Amino acid sequence: MQPITIQAVHLHPVALPLVEPLRTSFGVEPFKSAILCEVVTKEGVIGWGESAVAPAPGYAGETMATAYHLLKHFLAPLLINKTLSSPYDARPILAFIRDNKHARAGLEMAVWDAFAKANGLRLADLFAHYLGQPSTNRAVVGVSIGIQPSVEDTLKIIRKRLDQGYKRIKLKIEPGWDIELARGVRAVLPDTMLMLDANSAYRLEDADHLAQLDAFNLIMIEQPLAHDDIYEHSKLQPRLKTPICLDESVKSANDLRLALELGAIGVLNLKPARVGGFAESLDMMAICAERALPLWIGGMLETGIGRAANVALASLPPVTLPCDISATDRYFAQDITEPPFVLQADSTLSVPDGLGIGVEVQRERLEAAVALWQAEADYPLG
Ligand code: OSB
Ligand code: MG
Numbered sequence: 001m002q003p004i005t006i007q008a009v010h011l012h013p014v015a016l017p018l019v020e021p022l023r024t025s026f027g028v029e030p031f032k033s034a035i036l037c038e039v040v041t042k043e044g045v046i047g048w049g050e051s052a053v054a055p056a057p058g059y060a061g062e063t064m065a066t067a068y069h070l071l072k073h074f075l076a077p078l079l080i081n082k083t084l085s086s087p088y089d090a091r092p093i094l095a096f097i098r099d100n101k102h103a104r105a106g107l108e109m110a111v112w113d114a115f116a117k118a119n120g121l122r123l124a125d126l127f128a129h130y131l132g133q134p135s136t137n138r139a140v141v142g143v144s145i146g147i148q149p150s151v152e153d154t155l156k157i158i159r160k161r162l163d164q165g166y167k168r169i170k171l172k173i174e175p176g177w178d179i180e181l182a183r184g185v186r187a188v189l190p191d192t193m194l195m196l197d198a199n200s201a202y203r204l205e206d207a208d209h210l211a212q213l214d215a216f217n218l219i220m221i222e223q224p225l226a227h228d229d230i231y232e233h234s235k236l237q238p239r240l241k242t243p244i245c246l247d248e249s250v251k252s253a254n255d256l257r258l259a260l261e262l263g264a265i266g267v268l269n270l271k272p273a274r275v276g277g278f279a280e281s282l283d284m285m286a287i288c289a290e291r292a293l294p295l296w297i298g299g300m301l302e303t304g305i306g307r308a309a310n311v312a313l314a315s316l317p318p319v320t321l322p323c324d325i326s327a328t329d330r331y332f333a334q335d336i337t338e339p340p341f342v343l344q345a346d347s348t349l350s351v352p353d354g355l356g357i358g359v360e361v362q363r364e365r366l367e368a369a370v371a372l373w374q375a376e377a378d379y380p381l382g
Contacts, residue, residue, distance in 0.1 A: 002119050005042040005083040009076035009107070012036040013068055014369035015376050016303060016332055023146040025174035025201035026058035031376060032301045032331065035067050035103070036366070039079070039110035047114025048361060050306035051106025052273040055379055059199070059248070059300075060102055060274065064373075067103040068381045075107050087115040087126065091279040101251055101276040108277030109309055117356040124312035124351045124358075130282055131316055138348040139314035142168030142322035143330060144197065144299070147177055151184035158185065158192070167347035168193040168322035170222070174201040179209075182216040190217075193322070197222035200248055204232045207239045219321070220245040220267045230255065234264035243267050247298060251275055253283045260291055267321065269298040272313065273306070281313060289318040299324035303369075304337025308357035311341065315351045325349060336365040 016032045035051040053060070053067040078093050090111040094104045116126040124135040143166040148154045158169050171181060173196045185194065195218055202210060202224045210224055220243045225232050227248035237244050243266025250256050250268065252275055259265040268288055272281045288295040297314040300306065307325060314323045327349065328340035337359035341349045352358030374380075 001086055001115065003083055003085045004045065004114050004118050006039055006079045006081065007042045008040040009079060010038040010040070011068060011071050011076070012038065012366060012370055013064060013373045013381060014303070014336070014366070015373035016336070016369050017372070018301065018331060019329070019333060021146070022144070022172075022301065024172045025147070025199045027056065029054060029301065031372075032303065033064055033373060034303055034306070035064065035071060035106055036303065036305060037071065037106040037110045039107070039114050041114050041118065043118055045114050045118045047110040047112070047117065048305045048357060049106040049109030049111070049113065050302055051103050052300035052302055052306055053102045055377065062100055062102045063379065064377070065379055065381050066100070067106070070097060070100050070103045071107060075103060079107065079111070084111065084115075087112045088279045091277065094276070102273050105273045105275070105277040108279065109272065109306070112278050113309070113356040120355060122312070122351065122354070122358055123309060123356050124315050127278065127282060127312055127316060131285065131318070133317045135312070135315040135351060136317060137315055137351045138344070139297070139311045139325055139351070140322045140348050141314070141325045141343070142166050142170060142193070142347070143326045144170040144324050145172065147172045147174060151181055154181065155185060155188060158189065162192065165343050165345055165347055166326070168195070168219070170195050170197055170324065173198050175206070179212050182213055182218070186216045194218055195220045195222065195245070197247070198224045200225065200227040204235055207236055210236070211240055214241040218242050222269060223247040223249065230259050230262060230264045233259070234262035237263055237266065245269050247271070247274070253280060253287060256284050256287055260293065265293070267294045267296070269324070270295060271298040271300060272310065273300050278309070278313065285316060285318045294320045296321040297323040297325060301331055304328065304335040304340070304359050305357060305361070307341060308337065308352065308359045311349050311351055312357065322347065334365065336369055337361055
């Protein structure tokens with residue numbers, strides 16, 4: 001691998017209008033936000049990464065302001081003037097800052113992209129090189145649907161997505177929007193690949209209530225209990241037939257080992273943003289392959305930058321289930337990168353041919369997204 005030396009880091013806080021805001025048990029995402037990380041190397045390569053953070057600390061404890069603060073004052077300075085001989089070198093450097101995985105992931109991703117470009121590789125092939133298995137060149141995907149006013153409204157959206165070609169549907173749930181929703185959807189669509197995501201909205205005392213969902217042939221239920229819990233999920237799983245998929249509470253390879261050891265997990269939703277980046281993601285992918293744990297790549301409504309990297313990761317053979325990586329038009333009227341990701345007839349997105357993440361940032365759209373963040377932000381970056 002050709003080494004790279006980091007010369008400069010540019011941070012771009014952005015907001016993009018969403019075609020359809022996503023309502024979850026923790027709130028509504030009014031627009032998509034992120035800190036986009038641009039890494040410039042002495043060799044003249046530009047790498048892009050995305051710190052997928054929201055204005056408010058609903059999903060993770062991080063926000064646009066905390067991520068920007070740490071990236072600017074702590075994380076970027078750790079990398080400036082450093083020569084890295086492998087993309088894995090970024091992880092221990094950035095791990096000097098504790099927690100704050102979303103902030104770290106954006107910068108780490110930019111290093112992976114720069115490495116791939118400096119070595120004449122697609123990011124998918126760089127991942128494949130370290131995993132020891134070739135990319136399949138495509139990501140099998142589904143779609144995540146927010147909480148709607150009624151079951152009828154939900155069915156309308158599901159039908160639209162099925163007609164577009166998505167073969168797996170994920171519905172967001174919360175107490176009061178769960179059993180009747182699943183029953184109503186199953187009555188009309190008995191065979192659709194269906195799953196639910198609670199985003200930590202239940203307690204272990206709700207086990208009997210959640211067990212009613214076993215009647216609906218769900219492929220999994222995602223993160224039913226607390227965002228930082230593994231132990232109680234291990235107590236819940238034996239009381240359900242439906243496999244538990246962990247999202248929020250698995251933030252590292254070690255968390256994954258613990259969840260496996262305790263029997264708290266039946267499926268992993270792997271989000272590079274949540275675990276601090278791609279080195280950790282590849283380690284976790286290897287654990288899933290070794291332990292035959294079903295695995296898919298999750299999403300944070302990423303811009304084309306994060307989406308491209310997630311597609312590259314999702315194209316690796318250990319990914320066994322459809323991912324939360326939908327086509328560009330499901331999120332944005334216009335993304336900041338080209339070309340857009342388009343859904344293929346077999347419910348897949350293709351890995352682009354270009355080097356690195358394989359999509360090009362459109363500078364004028366990037367500037368417009370920075371201006372929109374400045375105009376919309378209720379909590380300025382300081
Ligand atoms: O829990 O998976 C989640 C989006 C933002 C925050 C949390 C989640 C999600 C999604 C969207 O479900 C998935 C996507 O990017 O399409
Ligand atoms: Mg989730």
